[in-house]
Amino acid sequence: MISLRLPPDLERELDSLAKSEGKSRTEIVKQSIxxxxxxxxxxxxxxxxxxxxxxxxxxxxxxxxxxxxxxxQDNLRKKNEKRSTH
Numbered sequence: 001m002i003s004l005r006l007p008p009d010l011e012r013e014l015d016s017l018a019k020s021e022g023k024s025r026t027e028i029v030k031q032s033i034x035x036x037x038x039x040x041x042x043x044x045x046x047x048x049x050x051x052x053x054x055x056x057x058x059x060x061x062x063x064x065x066x067x068x069x070x071x072x073q074d075n076l077r078k079k080n081e082k083r084s085t086h
Contacts, residue, residue, distance in 0.1 A: 006014065018025045046052075064071060 014025050014028060018028055021028070022064065061067075
């Protein structure tokens with residue numbers, strides 16, 4: 001069993017929420033602790049958090065990360081060639 005002291009304002013908020021949801025304060029505190037533990041124990045990695053964004057705009061270049069400097073140089077060269085022909 002755990003007992004804890006809450007600041008009066010937090011206790012009032014907890015009472016208000018419990019009343020509006022038709023739950024006891026104990027139920028809400030238990031649920032809150034459970035959610036907190038689940039979030040802490042099952043933390044997502046930065047990759048997992050951004051996985052829906054990776055590869056979203058597919059360039060078709062499978063070695064872009066490895067050869068990014070070469071591709072940048074090629075693009076700059078092409079851009080300069082276009083400028084010099086105008």
